[in-house]
Amino acid sequence: MRRFWILKLNAILLVCAISAPFWIVDSSGQPFTFSAHNSDLSRLSYGSISVADLDDDGDFDVLYTGNSRSQRPFGPTSGIAINQMTSFKGFGTVPFDKTPLSSETWLGHAAWSDYDLDGDLDFILTGTASANDPYASVAMLYRNDGSANFTAVDVGIEGVHSSKTRWVDYDNDGDSDLVLMGRTTDGAHSVQLYRNDGNELFVEVATPFPQLAFGDVEWGDYDNDGDFDVLLTGTREAGQFMTLLYRNEGNGNFSLRPDEFARLAYSSAAWGDYDSDGDLDLILSGAELGIREAFVGKTLLYRNDGGSFVERPDEFVGVYNGDQAWADYDLDGDLDLFVMGRTSMLSNHIGYIYQNSDGQFRIVTGLVGTSTVNSEWVDFDGDNDIDILVSGLNLAATPFTKIYRNDSRLVNTIPLPPNDLSANVGPGEVTLSWGPGSDVHTATAALTYNVRVGTAQGTSNVMSAMSNSETGHRWVSGFGNVQHNTSWTLRELPVGLYYWSVQSVDNSFVGSEFAAEGQFSILTGGKVSTASPDLVEIPQDTVLDPIFPNPFSATATISFEMARSGPVTLAIYDLLGKQVRVLADGLFIAGRHQVDWDGRAETGVSIGSGVYFARMETDGKIRSRKIVLLR
Helix, strand or coil, X not given: CHHHHHHHHHHHHHHHHHCCCCEEECCCCCCCEEEEEEECCCCCEEEEEXXXXXXXXXXXXXXXXXXXXXXXXXXXXXXXXXXXXXXXXXXXXXXXXXXXXXXXXXXXXXXXXXXXXXXXXEEEEEEECCCCCCCCEEEEEEEECCCCCEEEECCCCCCCEEEEEEEECCCCCCCCEEEEEEECCCCCXXXXXXXXCCCCCEEEECCCCCCCEEEEEEEECCCCCCCCEEEEEEECCCCCEEEEEEEEEECCEEEECCCCCCCCEEEEEEEECCCCCCCCEEEEEEEEECCCCCEEEEEEEEEEECCEEEECCCCCCCCEEEEEEEECCCXXXXXXXXXEEECECCCCEEEEXXXXXCCEEEXXXXXXXXXXXXXXXXXXXXXXXXXXXXXXXXXXCCXXXXXXXXXXXXXXXXXXXXXXXXEEEECCEEEEEEECCXXXXXXXXXXXXXXXXXXCCCCCCCECCXXXXXXXXXXXXXXXXXXXXXXXXXXXXXXXXXXXXXXXXXCCXXXXXXXXXXXEEECCCCCCCCCCCCCCXXXXXXXXXXXXXXCECCCEEEXXXXXXXXXXXXXXXXXXXXXXXXXXXXXXXXXXXXXXXCCECCCCCECCCEEEEEEEEECCEEEEEEEEECC
């Protein structure tokens, strides 16, 4: 009788989920509700969904892959869905403009990255286009050629299905490298790391990682030493369940940590600082062998105590073939948790939001449970609180996709940017440091940071933050690209002049404005020279060139030539000799350089028309040029 009522309740929940919108009320009495919205997104299982703001219009678009059919033969479906929403108000269905990909796959995974550092978002797609076994595995890069026009690029990465793909800069050279887990065309389990060497050259790297599938791979700097470590969970070909943590020792080396984690299959994991102490804790779920059933779900939380992990006694509902995701949905500053998946082979699919109250978790909201795809916390409506996108196999064993809007009446204040930027330069490398940002809700220790580095002002062609450099608007949802670190080292940089900045990211994944831009010069070292010495014309004298255009109204270009490398300070002064703005202050190599001035003061405020002076101090001398600003 009890089982009958459980099944009846699940059927009622399913009917509610299909009829949008409906309301889910936080049982704690807090002013938080979620309303369900249908969309034009494909209903999918056995795949993945990944969000990004491709067109920088303030709402999030979706990259999707998976099975779109309830019965065999299954239907591989992959594409890009551009969000056409102008406002969430009045929408029963959120509109998307969908474009299929040239490789339509299922049993796969897709993930965003600016792998070619050209300032737009690209992605990797894995899986199989085969509707039935045997499954021919694929792995294809899609390069963004501007305005979300994608070109499929085969760079020789071995294909995998039943897969997970993750981008990470494991070698601290600024670009995104790639790890893939899954099954190859011949059925072998596989974990492969590929180093990004630029120009669409990816080199397979030897690692001590075991060959796994049916699991997850998650990168996180758990020891806060400034590089990314990796957790692997899944099964060996012989059937052993495994969960292993490898510490990044630098120079491409990884060492196995002795920590004992639950050994799980059909597993997933997520790093997140739930106790706001500045280090990464771990949530882990998956299947363990049961007595009456082959697989039983398990969900465990591990607290990071100074680099060692302690299993928490929390009673989370155990799931496998599911997902979990951290985010601060209730705007109290700490990370809450969404868990979904299957509880056992004979039982239900569940989807629960766990509210974090001072490190203690309790279920406050139940959503329709799904398995075999994933969930994403993302601010779909641009109101700076976090919504949920869920896709997978629902209670009726049919593909399912739903957007749950967070209808909180509270307002999330945008965090303040970091300060006191500094750069410590060595041969071919630099350590960037900054003072912490601040936020009304998220504790200072719990903020993460997003760094950008480029060879021109406002650019990120050395290290991409995947954000708008002017507004700070983030194009992806999640923690910052250096996580909780307040310093980061980049290695093997070419000789040259660099510009950089950093933004704060709160636990609802909202980014601050970028801090005032800093700069540094690499004078020696580096794996590549910006140009052959034979091709670089070294000036005979150090000169501050005439400014162009002059007069100007929008932007003026100030060029100077250096006969020898050395420190340079270039600043703008008014007629009274008051400093208006410092445009450059650092080491510059011998050669020709240019800096733009947009007619703004140090504070970012536009200044009035008038006569100003650009003054350059170097090699003990001062050189100046008059410049006229006309508004």
